[in-house]
Amino acid sequence: MKRFLPFHFNWTWAFLALFTLLCLVLSSFTAVRLRALLRSDAEASLVSAAANNVHRVDLQLQQGLSDLQLTASVCAAMPDDQDRLDHLTTLVEQSGVDALGLFTGEGEVFLTDGNRSMLTGALLRASQEGVPTIRFSNTLSPDGENDLIYLVPFSSQPGGVLCRVRASLPLQIPEPFPGFQNAPVVVDPDGTVLAQEGEVLFSPDLFTALKLQYGADPLELEEMADTMASGGKGALRFRMDGRSMALAYAPLSVDNWYLVTVMDVESNQAPLYKALWITILGDIILLAAFLFLFLHARRSQQQSMVLLEKAAYVDPVTGGHNQTRFLILAQEALDAQPPGTYALVSCDIQAFSLVNRSFGKAAGNQVLYHLNTCLRQKLRSDELVGRVAQDQFILLLRQDQEAAMRTRLSGMASVFNAYNDTLANPYYLPLTMGVCRCDPQDPATLSELCDRANLARKRAKGLPETQLCSCAFYLPSDQQRLLMDQSIYNRMNTALEQGDFKVYLQPKVSLSTWQVVGAEALVRWFDPEQGFVEPDVFIPVLERNGFITRLDAYMFEQSCILLRRWLDLGLEPVPISVNFSRANLGHNALPQYRLLQQRWKVPPELLEFEFTETLVGENPAYFAELVAQIHCAGFRCSMDDFGSSYSSLHMLQQVPVDVLKLDKSLFDGLRDDARRERTRTVVQSVLEMAHRLGITTVAEGISDQVQLSALEGLPCDMVQGYYFSRPLPADDFQQSFLRKKEE
Numbered sequence: 001m002k003r004f005l006p007f008h009f010n011w012t013w014a015f016l017a018l019f020t021l022l023c024l025v026l027s028s029f030t031a032v033r034l035r036a037l038l039r040s041d042a043e044a045s046l047v048s049a050a051a052n053n054v055h056r057v058d059l060q061l062q063q064g065l066s067d068l069q070l071t072a073s074v075c076a077a078m079p080d081d082q083d084r085l086d087h088l089t090t091l092v093e094q095s096g097v098d099a100l101g102l103f104t105g106e107g108e109v110f111l112t113d114g115n116r117s118m119l120t121g122a123l124l125r126a127s128q129e130g131v132p133t134i135r136f137s138n139t140l141s142p143d144g145e146n147d148l149i150y151l152v153p154f155s156s157q158p159g160g161v162l163c164r165v166r167a168s169l170p171l172q173i174p175e176p177f178p179g180f181q182n183a184p185v186v187v188d189p190d191g192t193v194l195a196q197e198g199e200v201l202f203s204p205d206l207f208t209a210l211k212l213q214y215g216a217d218p219l220e221l222e223e224m225a226d227t228m229a230s231g232g233k234g235a236l237r238f239r240m241d242g243r244s245m246a247l248a249y250a251p252l253s254v255d256n257w258y259l260v261t262v263m264d265v266e267s268n269q270a271p272l273y274k275a276l277w278i279t280i281l282g283d284i285i286l287l288a289a290f291l292f293l294f295l296h297a298r299r300s301q302q303q304s305m306v307l308l309e310k311a312a313y314v315d316p317v318t319g320g321h322n323q324t325r326f327l328i329l330a331q332e333a334l335d336a337q338p339p340g341t342y343a344l345v346s347c348d349i350q351a352f353s354l355v356n357r358s359f360g361k362a363a364g365n366q367v368l369y370h371l372n373t374c375l376r377q378k379l380r381s382d383e384l385v386g387r388v389a390q391d392q393f394i395l396l397l398r399q400d401q402e403a404a405m406r407t408r409l410s411g412m413a414s415v416f417n418a419y420n421d422t423l424a425n426p427y428y429l430p431l432t433m434g435v436c437r438c439d440p441q442d443p444a445t446l447s448e449l450c451d452r453a454n455l456a457r458k459r460a461k462g463l464p465e466t467q468l469c470s471c472a473f474y475l476p477s478d479q480q481r482l483l484m485d486q487s488i489y490n491r492m493n494t495a496l497e498q499g500d501f502k503v504y505l506q507p508k509v510s511l512s513t514w515q516v517v518g519a520e521a522l523v524r525w526f527d528p529e530q531g532f533v534e535p536d537v538f539i540p541v542l543e544r545n546g547f548i549t550r551l552d553a554y555m556f557e558q559s560c561i562l563l564r565r566w567l568d569l570g571l572e573p574v575p576i577s578v579n580f581s582r583a584n585l586g587h588n589a590l591p592q593y594r595l596l597q598q599r600w601k602v603p604p605e606l607l608e609f610e611f612t613e614t615l616v617g618e619n620p621a622y623f624a625e626l627v628a629q630i631h632c633a634g635f636r637c638s639m640d641d642f643g644s645s646y647s648s649l650h651m652l653q654q655v656p657v658d659v660l661k662l663d664k665s666l667f668d669g670l671r672d673d674a675r676r677e678r679t680r681t682v683v684q685s686v687l688e689m690a691h692r693l694g695i696t697t698v699a700e701g702i703s704d705q706v707q708l709s710a711l712e713g714l715p716c717d718m719v720q721g722y723y724f725s726r727p728l729p730a731d732d733f734q735q736s737f738l739r740k741k742e743e
């Protein structure tokens with residue numbers, strides 16, 4: 001059977017997945033976009049820092065040269081080289097430059113640090129041509145390093161002054177932002193490195209290092225070389241030790257030199273990236289929190305749904321399906337299979353109300369739980385059971401031949417009663433089942449099928465049991481019966497009010513004196529429109545709708561009135577027995593009967609209650625208690641229809657009734673020659689046993705001489721039957737059988 005509330009495509013989940021996807025895509029897009037922006041921003045910063053550097057370095061170089069020109073003009077005015085060298089030595093000490101020096105017309109150099117050297121190459125040419133110049137050279141260096149040399153020839157005589165500066169000194173610039181290399185590199189346009197210091201070193205030249213060591217893009221390198229050759233400026237990205245680096249190149253004003261400014265992009269942008277990652281992480285945390293809250297809310301909602309579903313569909317007593325769920329699942333099953341596949345079975349426990357009354361509601365609930373378990377145990381995989389009311393269950397079973405279905409249902413009743421196997425005092429709970437087959441020729445809705453199964457069950461109540469199960473299959477006449485029930489229901493109140501119910505009395509004759517010694521009050525209904533209605537027709541209806549309690553009380557009161565009248569007329573009264581229906585057990589009816597008896601001032605011993613044997617058999621202990629109360633009130637008690645069901649003899653021991661009315665079916669065999677002796681033996685043993693227990697016996701339904709003769713010699717006290725008299729109107733009875741009291 002399909003699980004209820006199956007998984008369906010859920011728009012909420014789809015929306016959630018879409019939302020999450022959208023958030024992730026947006027976050028990724030933002031991250032990528034921000035990264036690109038940061039990169040271009042870094043490049044812009046670098047380019048602007050580089051331009052700044054070029055300006056600073058140019059200024060420093062020009063400043064250095066003009067300072068040296070001033071020194072040159074001072075020195076030119078001095079008389080000899082010794083004075084000039086002394087002046088230069090003083091200046092070195094004051095200015096902090098590395099070294100100053102004089103050079104002669106032949107290019108010989110005298111440095112303030114005491115070293116002597118010779119000008120070569122471009123410096124020599126510049127000294128000879130009298131052009132102030134700035135060059136990188138290692139010829140004047142004490143340690144062979146490439147130093148920055150400022151050279152200013154005298155204008156009026158050969159020779160001049162020069163200044164040696166350690167290469168990096170004039171190039172030191174303040175760090176504008178993190179990651180910026182504050183020692184720029186000076187290169188020739190062909191990439192030859194003139195001066196460099198710091199972490200990033202380009203060796204043997206700028207382009208080779210960028211290409212081989214730092215993996216710069218060859219195309220970009222080519223473009224950079226072209227740009228530098230044409231005196232332009234630009235920027236380039238490269239990687240160093242896995243870090244993203246960038247350099248900017250721009251021409252200096254001196255000798256086509258280029259200043260290369262290097263920046264560690266990553267460390268420069270680390271705070272920004274940190275902020276970016278924190279933002280993304282924050283987004284993810286927020287998204288996760290949202291998802292968590294959403295899922296939590298969803299889970300709570302689902303838990304509430306489960307609880308609601310349970311409340312709506314689970315029977316709290318049995319834990320199984322309730323009516324609503326049964327109907328939903330049954331409809332699904334019926335829709336899924338061709339008509340005629342299933343039959344509906346309505347089932348209840350006979351006399352369940354007695355279980356509740358005798359053992360309490362909790363025990364009653366346990367019985368219902370047990371029944372549900374037993375029924376489920378016997379179901380096939382596609383069959384269903386649900387509890388629809390108090391002790392009423394409904395089953396959807398696979399349709400089969402009637403005999404096979406009866407066997408199955410009896411099997412269920414047997415399993416349900418199997419607990420009795422181990423009990424010393426068994427307490428049987430027979431089931432009543434009504435079956436409605438699904439006839440493909442007569443299609444009906446599920447609700448109609450249930451109604452029909454219920455009708456069949458109601459009819460089954462009057463049927464004999466097989467293995468603790470009374471079972472009836474739905475017949476169209478059940479519908480008629482329902483209509484009849486309704487018709488009786490509509491008329492019963494008026495009938496009682498108008499006195500359409502009449503008391504008839506059937507005499508009980510003593511077998512020893514042949515005198516009428518008692519009477520049974522039997523109801524007769526004379527409907528003004530429909531005429532005489534048989535008790536067998538209306539009494540079961542009134543029992544089902546509970547009206548029988550009012551009718552029984554009415555019959556009891558009418559009997560009291562009759563007895564009162566007989567007493568008032570000075571007639572010798574005979575005790576009247578009234579039938580006491582099952583429905584009276586639902587409420588404590590005895591006090592009401594006592595009031596009636598007291599109102600009409602009738603001696604209680606003239607009144608007797610008749611309980612059917614089956615009623616007593618359902619719960620002998622309960623009846624023993626009830627009989628005690630009845631005796632206490634002074635009334636008498638009889639067990640009616642004794643011998644009509646299976647549990648007779650044992651009950652007598654438990655329930656101390658005054659009278660035993662042997663059922664007329666017991667005497668049927670007396671008419672049959674073949675069965676007479678056996679029947680007589682059975683009747684005899686029952687009578688003898690009752691006699692020994694001090695119980696008065698009445699043989700019911702004696703309708704002919706043969707039956708009467710067979711009773712001769714047996715210890716039977718009274719006879720009631722058509723042989724002596726049919727039930728008579730009370731007046732006729734009085735007329736025929738009552739005598740004046742002897743004074």
Ligand code: C2E
Nearest residue numbers: 522523535539555579580581701702703720721722723727
């Ligand atoms: P019951 O209490 O066992 O009453 C005896 C039934 O047997 C009566 O049927 C009576 O007419 C019938 N009877 C008596 N002698 C003979 C006979 O020789 N042969 C045959 N074939 N039948 C005989 P009745 O009056 O139709 O009542 C049927 C049942 O209806 C009663 O069985 C009783 O259970 C119930 N009943 C009748 N009146 C009342 C009543 O006022 N209240 C209640 N609760 N039930 C009643």
Ligand code: MG
Nearest residue numbers: 520579610640
């Ligand atoms: Mg009776």
Ligand code: MG
Nearest residue numbers: 640641661700
């Ligand atoms: Mg009877």
